[in-house]
Amino acid sequence: MVAGLDHQGSITDIAGLLIALITLFTSPSSAPYRSISRSEFLSSLPRWRRWLSMLNWRPVVDLESDSERIANETEQIRKETEQLRKENARYTEINARLDALSSSFDTSSPPPPPTPGPSPT
Numbered sequence: 744m745v746a747g748l749d750h751q752g753s754i755t756d757i758a759g760l761l762i763a764l765i766t767l768f769t770s771p772s773s774a775p776y777r778s779i780s781r782s783e784f785l786s787s788l789p790r791w792r793r794w795l796s797m798l799n800w801r802p803v804v805d806l807e808s809d810s811e812r813i814a815n816e817t818e819q820i821r822k823e824t825e826q827l828r829k830e831n832a833r834y835t836e837i838n839a840r841l842d843a844l845s846s847s848f849d850t851s852s853p854p855p856p857p858t859p860g861p862s863p864t
Contacts, residue, residue, distance in 0.1 A: 781808070
């Protein structure tokens with residue numbers, strides 16, 4: 744026996760530590776799933792495995808990711824177009840109000856009297 748350690752206590756401590764580590768690494772909440780791109784996945788592989796994955800390459804995967812990206816971009820463009828239409832309608836309304844105000848101001852008010860200024864001496 745080592746001085747200052749009792750055999751039973753150290754085994755219990757090690758067992759508790761192992762259980763805590765196993766729980767930590769196997770718990771689904773401790774490592775949330777993160778989607779990675781194909782290039783990130785391939786860069787994490789050894790060189791021989793990357794070469795092997797190139798032999799197993801299927802264009803369907805790339806086409807699916809491209810179609811998903813295009814669908815997302817199309818939706819974003821549709822939202823931006825709708826926002827621009829709303830802003831354009833708002834600006835048209837404001838412009839019409841300004842035109843109405845300026846035309847009513849031009850026809851209904853007499854010209855302002857000249858303001859006396861300093862006389863040249």
